[in-house]
Amino acid sequence: MRIDRDGPVIVWLRNDLRLADNPALAAAAAPGRPVIPLYILDQTPGVRPMGGASLWWLDKSLAALADALEAIGSRLILRRGPAREVLAEVVAHARPAAVVWNRLYDAAAIDRDTDIKAWLKDEGVACESFDAGLLNEPWTVRNGAGQPYKVFTPYWRAAREHLHQVHVEPAPKALAAPEHWPRTEALAGWKLHPTRPDWSKGFDLWTPGEAGARERLDDFLSGPVDDYQRKRDLPGVEATSRLSPHLHFGEIGPRQVWVAARNAVEAGDAPAGQIEKFLSEIGWREFNHAILFHHPDLPKTSFRPEFDAFPWVSDHAGFEAWTRGETGYPIVDAGMRELWATGFMHNRVRMIAASFLVKHLLVDWRRGEAWFWDTLVDADLANNVGNWQWVAGGGADAAPYFRIFNPIAQGQKFDPAGTYVRRWIPELAGLPDATIHEPWKAAAQLNGAAKRLYGEPIVGHSAARERALEAYRGLRGDQALHAAR
Numbered sequence: 001m002r003i004d005r006d007g008p009v010i011v012w013l014r015n016d017l018r019l020a021d022n023p024a025l026a027a028a029a030a031p032g033r034p035v036i037p038l039y040i041l042d043q044t045p046g047v048r049p050m051g052g053a054s055l056w057w058l059d060k061s062l063a064a065l066a067d068a069l070e071a072i073g074s075r076l077i078l079r080r081g082p083a084r085e086v087l088a089e090v091v092a093h094a095r096p097a098a099v100v101w102n103r104l105y106d107a108a109a110i111d112r113d114t115d116i117k118a119w120l121k122d123e124g125v126a127c128e129s130f131d132a133g134l135l136n137e138p139w140t141v142r143n144g145a146g147q148p149y150k151v152f153t154p155y156w157r158a159a160r161e162h163l164h165q166v167h168v169e170p171a172p173k174a175l176a177a178p179e180h181w182p183r184t185e186a187l188a189g190w191k192l193h194p195t196r197p198d199w200s201k202g203f204d205l206w207t208p209g210e211a212g213a214r215e216r217l218d219d220f221l222s223g224p225v226d227d228y229q230r231k232r233d234l235p236g237v238e239a240t241s242r243l244s245p246h247l248h249f250g251e252i253g254p255r256q257v258w259v260a261a262r263n264a265v266e267a268g269d270a271p272a273g274q275i276e277k278f279l280s281e282i283g284w285r286e287f288n289h290a291i292l293f294h295h296p297d298l299p300k301t302s303f304r305p306e307f308d309a310f311p312w313v314s315d316h317a318g319f320e321a322w323t324r325g326e327t328g329y330p331i332v333d334a335g336m337r338e339l340w341a342t343g344f345m346h347n348r349v350r351m352i353a354a355s356f357l358v359k360h361l362l363v364d365w366r367r368g369e370a371w372f373w374d375t376l377v378d379a380d381l382a383n384n385v386g387n388w389q390w391v392a393g394g395g396a397d398a399a400p401y402f403r404i405f406n407p408i409a410q411g412q413k414f415d416p417a418g419t420y421v422r423r424w425i426p427e428l429a430g431l432p433d434a435t436i437h438e439p440w441k442a443a444a445q446l447n448g449a450a451k452r453l454y455g456e457p458i459v460g461h462s463a464a465r466e467r468a469l470e471a472y473r474g475l476r477g478d479q480a481l482h483a484a485r
């Protein structure tokens with residue numbers, strides 16, 4: 001980075017809340033100048049505000065980052081407001097020589113950052129952005145015709161070709177402090193932790209922050225990864241890494257995950273095939289970010305435009321029952337209750353619950369996406385939108401619409417002993433395995449609220465399936481369905 005004048009370097013931290021493998025921070029520290037780490041709770045119009053569960057996470061992640069910065073002689077400056085206005089104030093006070101950050105790839109962030117970069121240039125402040133959040137930036141992976149990929153498998157095959165030498169930056173050991181620190185706001189004053197009511201009591205399984213992320217990765221690589229491929233679909237077993245919120249907030253970067261996973265194979269500590277499968281999931285994260293970059297309207301419109309004519313219904317009562325985990329289908333309800341209680345839902349159950357909303361209830365995927373956005377600790381624009389569109393059938397490389405998950409069969413297949421259902425719906429705990437996913441068959445054994453909820457589900461599977469297929473047939477350009485029948 002070329003810097004032409006005196007002054008500190010501001011590192012504007014966003015979804016990169018870590019010290020290690022943080023190229024913007026490393027670049028700021030390199031010239032030996034004072035560094036001002038800054039986090040802005042951004043209120044730029046058009047930038048989607050975080051949901052409640054994400055704000056809960058952010059609160060703890062910023063506290064962890066502030067502690068880590070203090071340990072190396074620095075501080076975290078916290079400010080709230082539209083990013084450009086905040087930066088204007090901080091720049092006027094700190095008179096920095098440069099402002100640096102790591103890039104983000106959704107349209108609102110790109111517009112904001114482009115505008116800020118141009119303004120800093122006019123102010124004579126050097127500005128540089130870096131690559132920290134993905135293994136491959138979205139524009140770097142293209143097919144033979146120079147076009148972005150639309151299908152995952154060839155995308156990932158090509159993406160992997162770029163990954164022969166992945167480099168990870170160590171954390172800086174010390175950061176020089178400026179003579180005068182800019183004003184900071186108190187994290188507690190942001191009131192990110194919920195009160196009245198505090199719905200986050202079940203969130204204590206998480207340790208937000210860089211150290212917590214590293215621990216998750218190490219724990220996963222030293223055990224569950226050995227049987228990842230077979231068990232990753234079983235919600236009753238903790239067989240996946242649970243790294244998604246850490247990756248979203250950038251407490252760990254995908255390069256660090258990649259290098260640690262490859263090292264585990266080389267050291268003989270983890271089976272190569274299992275690691276491949278795990279890394280291909282990181283590949284889906286990459287793919288979703290690339291798709292969103294190349295199709296910036298995806299939060300609003302379907303990747304396959306004919307899906308925007310789908311006859312969604314408003315079914316307020318059905319939607320409410322879904323959000324509360326009261327559909328009458330145990331696997332769907334268990335997932336929605338896990339989500340509410342912990343800010344997380346197992347991936348297989350996300351697919352089943354999302355499919356139920358869009359196919360059994362015919363509710364627009366965007367309403368489900370918004371609910372997940374508010375309640376997931378890993379809520380991520382590219383991954384949430386990409387996966388909802390995948391489930392709804394109108395996304396890139398999506399599940400075909402006519403493949404409608406049967407919530408009973410899915411439960412029986414992936415939670416055969418009902419471990420997951422019993423954990424989240426204790427009122428069904430006494431049912432035998434044979435009826436745990438069809439409790440209405442054991443209605444005589446149910447009492448009170450359980451009898452009311454599970455005596456009969458809110459929609460019958462067969463009728464809902466037919467209704468969904470009928471709605472799909474009505475779509476123009478529905479050759480896919482006819483071809484498949």
Ligand code: FAD
Pocket residue numbers: 232240241242243244245247248278281282283284285286288345346347348350351354372376378379380381383384385387388391
């Ligand atoms: P692991 O199995 O350990 O996978 C490792 C990492 O790979 C994950 O941490 C995640 O970063 C990535 N990954 C895994 N599966 C997917 C996937 N299907 N798509 C993209 N990346 C993936 N993930 C989010 O990070 N944020 C979201 O907002 C989000 N919304 C979703 C909505 C729906 C309807 C569905 C079906 C899936 C959604 N996912 C989302 C993807 C997936 O469910 C989570 O990433 C996964 O459950 C996280 O658990 P894990 O970290 O234990 O995954």
